[in-house]
Amino acid sequence: MFDFLAELNPEQRAAATFEAPVPLRIVAGAGTGKTTVLASRVAWLLASGTPPERVLLLTFTRRAARQLLARTETMLAKMPTAGRARSPGRVQGGTFHSVAHRTLRHHAPRLGLSDGFSVLDTSDATDLFDLVRDQHLGAPTARRRLPRKALLLDLYSRAVNTGQPLSDVIAVVAPWCSELTESIAAMCKEYVVRKRALGLVDFDDLLLYWRAAALDPMVGPQLAGEFDHILVDEYQDVNALQVDVVAALRTSDRRLTVVGDDAQAIYGFRAADPAHLLDFELAFPDATTITLETNYRSSPQILSAANAVGAQAPAGFSAILRAAEPERSNGNRPQLLRCADEDAQSNAVCDRVLEHREAGLRLRDQAVLFRAAHHSEHLELELSRRAIPYVKYGGLRYLEAAHVKDLLAAFRLADNARDEVSWFRFLQLLDGVGPATARRVIDALALVQNKTEADADVLARWPDASALLPARVRLAADTAVSALASHAGETVGVHAERLRVAIAPLIEAAYPDAISRLADLDVLVNAAASCARLADVAADYALEPPRSTGDFAGPPLIDEDWLVLSTVHSAKGLEWDVVHLLHAADGNFPSDMALGTAPSGGVNGLEEERRLFYVAMTRPRRALNVYVPLRYHHHPRAHDDAHSWSQPSRFLAGDVTHYFDEHWTPNPDLVLPAANMTAVVPAADVVAGQLDALWA
DNA sequence: TAATGGGGGTTTTTT
């Protein structure tokens, strides 16, 4: 018996040491030790002699993979090495997308992909849609405004991921665009053609190509044969495409482990479907199931409240959990804090956070969670005012890193001279070059003149293209472009440094605050040193972008303390001692956006919001504070004052309220809108006096 | 042709 198994309960141990060569499904509710079991299982596999590199671990984020493997290492470190395979390899781990990327790099030519293909992140893909869109603006059909570029990509991606016809997707997601369906379809078609011709691969393509490879009679068995064991975490959030890949890789060897909790399925908008977990036997009839339902994380008071929310789901809720230690009642009841408005909410959160810190809890043991990234903006101002350090996860932040994307564009061009998106970005870095000039230069390069021609042939046309640039930037552009070609025998790191030197002057000229940006470029050059090719640096960045400003260069000081702010989506799988949940008001949570026009329809949209709420409630170990501002602004970013008097989230209605202690904060007298309106204040006189004083 | 400013429209979650 191995040490690390001794701490598991019987079900957990059975899951960790499951031996039959058939698929295993572990249905594991929130806080039931899912991560421990998965890490134990990997440790057990390795301890029993499976070579590490023959284990594939698919997780939802790369961070999850790292955490899991770190725990596996800790478990194994305490053990004698007898029985372990003497292998220098490492467990293969990562997200579906990152493993797909590695696979495609390895087999690119066999899959009909160009060798140095570029991976587009969301902003690159929207840029490409922008290029396509520009062409359509002149078209006769476009009397009306075309949808914005981000919406075009969204429509495209949903159609690809769900397999639904574009017209259906438009009808559900963006009904106001229905009249433009034909134009949109034409643009999607053009987008696909462009990607192929230019050697570009977007997130969806990574999965599509991987599936095609896994199903291919020649390549597929080879890919499948690389692994003895495949383990998939968060299986409730996989989509049909991902299931196809897993199934294709396990046609002969059946050793597959999937772990998930359908009560925590929150990625329906990405075409994920918990049915893949629930109906696992349909795809894998020989499967065995082990269920974990004892919650070791949360206090019984918190757990009961979360269960009560789940119990209100009309179709039932599979993860009604029992507390591990019901006799331990030292936990506090969840708190429901009603606030006058966002100001009051931000103040209340700060006060409570500091209270907990006074009581000896680090900031890092607390988290503030919210439905939408912008929900924390007001709080962030207050945190800054009070000098409370924080790191925010979730939301899109790529715009902050324009200079990073500039150098990455150069890296991508070095591997793929036909990358039109990167050319467009690079050329506009030059002073006096806008969309029109960039367009002409790119036309002169004739990127897709002949699909089989080499990068060198494209670059051979550069002198002609360069002539179209304003004279004063021509030299700088020539220098940068000449740095694209790699020198014989040069390492990737050296090439990266050469590109940095060539691009840095352009970035310095383009951004007013360039000095602080240049350090970020060194981070990229360092990353390049450990990559097989420059395009990989850009792909890594696309597949795992920095999650916060502090994340890029790493936390400034190791032992500094900070509060975590996160969307509920980004908080999946994590836990803290104390959780503050913001904006638990109907309209914000559940989000109005999710109810009417969700991809999977109104009812499903509501149920997904309910599961999201449940995910948030099951993050804390010891204390849960839920905040309900009475008044909130409709347009958080607009200058107008449009607001609503809000109701608490419908998930907090009925029976659920019995599980909460309810407070007004800070003071109920200040809250009621009409209460103070009767007092007459001589405001006109006061203002007049103040103004007069100015001219005195 | 690039840069700039006004006006109108939209507004979630992420690999």
Add this chain to the structure above:
DNA sequence: ACCCCCATTA
């Protein structure tokens, strides 16, 4: 507040 479109300016 951001994006998009159009008109004006240098």
